Amino acid sequence: MSGTVRVTLYARGRFRVLRSDGTDLTPARRKECAILALLAFAPQRTRTREALRGTLWSSRSATQAQASLRRALSNLRKALGPDADLLDTRDALVVSLSQEVRLDRGDAESGADLLETLDHVDPALDDWLREVRAGEDDAPRHPEAPRARPPDRTSVEIVLLPGPGDVDSDYLTATLADHLASRFAAEGVTDIYHAHEPVPPSALRGTRLLRIELAAAVEEDGCWTVHLRALADANRRFIWSGRARMPLDLREIAEGHRLPGFASTAISQISARLRAYRLTDRSGVMALQGAAARLFTGDREQLRLAETELAALSTGDALPLALAWRGFAGLTRSLEFIDRGPIAAEASALAEEAFDLRPDNPLIASLAARVALELEGDVDRAAYLAQAGLRACDRNPYALYAAAQVALISGERAEAHRLAQAGRLCADGLPNAYAWDMEVCLTALGMGDLELAHRSARAAHAQNRAFRPALRYLVALDLIRGDRTAARLHAEKLARHEPGFLISHLTRPDYPLLTLRKTGYAEALVGA
DSSP states (O other): OOSOOOEEEEOBSSOEEEETTSOBOOOSSHHHHHHHHHHHHSTTSEEEHHHHHHHHSTTSOHHHHHHHHHHHHHHHHHHHGGGGGGEEOOSSSEEEEOTTEEEEOOOGGGSOOBTGGGTTSOHHHHHHHHHHHHHHHTSOOOTTSOOOOOOOOEEEEEEEOOOSOOHHHHHHHHHHHHHHHHHHHHTTOOEEEEESSOOOGGGOOSSEEEEEEEEEEEOTTSOEEEEEEEEETTTTEEEEEEEEEEOSOHHHHHHSSHHHHHHHHHHHHHHHHHHHHTOOTTOHHHHHHHHHHHTTSOOHHHHHHHHHHHHHTOSGGGHHHHHHHHHHHHHHHHHHSOOOTTHHHHHHHHHHHHHHHOTTOHHHHHHHHHHIIIIIOOHHHHHHHHHHHHHHOTTOHHHHHHHHHHHHHTTOHHHHHHHHHHHHHHTTTOTTTHHHHHHHHHHHHHTTOHHHHHHHHHHHHHHOTTOHHHHHHHHHHHHHTTOHHHHHHHHHHHHHHSTTOOGGGGGOTTSSOHHHHHTTGGGGGTTO
8 A cells, every 4th residue: 555544444353534633534324334444444435336236235125225325425525524524425426435444453363353343233244244254264263273263152041930820920930030131231231141950051152151040929918019039140149139019910010010129129230230240341232331321410521431432332233222222322412411413313313323233122222212303303213113112011210201202292291191101110219210200200391280290300310410401490590489598599509500600591592401391380580
């Protein structure tokens, strides 16, 4: 290669595009990354447009593929910014990449595959990736450095231990096992084993094994209890235990929210312990939960760290969910920190791509619904995605949250309030349950219940003192209720996390109090 290197493409493991000064130019969408990879690996750095369309949009009609390629090339040039001239799109038949772009294939002995984050973009691209990697496999290797790479999978084994032997107790444990399996699947776990007997070790996949043991019992007062114990890895290290206590009411077990709420608590506690014990350093699924938790803190630095972690986790089994959380991170950045620019479009693209990969995942569908609603204002698309989330799991807290938002913005206030309250019950035990308290606050305003709205905002603030939406609504609701002393106190707290905040900001049309304005309560703030 001759000439100056202006940009480097790093192909080993996570695909990255870095300018020589260290600026990250990696496109948000994987198909745009794939275009760069296809060009960089081409012998003359040139491919026909027809070949690109056939590799990246193999199932689309010619007209659709042509339009998609034009849009992707335009987005790619925008992502490259001042270096857009490195991508030559002037020819109507071919696309070329400059020799000033260096391709770094990395060290094959590192254990990472080439272009790991581009798997499952398109079946035709998967075929190309297999060829590229097979060519690398044919290269001679040192015998002392085998290329085998441990899979970054986590297997969850749910075992129902023998109980009293009555049908009702068996039903209780089986129902909780179903909730746990559904929630683990929504979090991205693909290998879930559900049985009355332990699965033979030889049948288990993954480098990380989480064993959940469930046992039911009947207490002296007639209530049922189900005990949960979580063990990790082959040595079965103790992680967490908990107990759910239920009345003798089969309908409450089947239709109530106690078991979904207990499942939320269990998964949250188990994930936190696993991260603390560093037992899942190779499990992207478990690491995802830690990164996602940062998105709810309201802290800009935590958001930046979360985005970095999510980008690194965008591979393997964790890929679809990582893309969805990256889209939600863009939503958070755009709304909370008024950071517009290309972020909204990138967030929408990431969320939609995640949904395309896993349309049956309630968490992914719900995050995509929120991005569509809050960033794009596309109520119809958001309603479709929210319903997809509920169809996948009607007691997933994220699905209920998204459906409540759509119902509220659509004017279905009573339904929105019902969904928000159900979501809050199912989210009980999650570290970010305060977000559901805020949703109840908003739907309570829609129902005209100021007292419940105020209590819910206070509950959200009590769980997270830095959560700015709760403080914003507390200031506004204190003023509406005539409690100026409390309003000043909450305004002072808000100013610590939102420098420059003034009570007069509450009446600005762009200030994030949309529900207060839509319900008409914002008028009471004029002159306050």
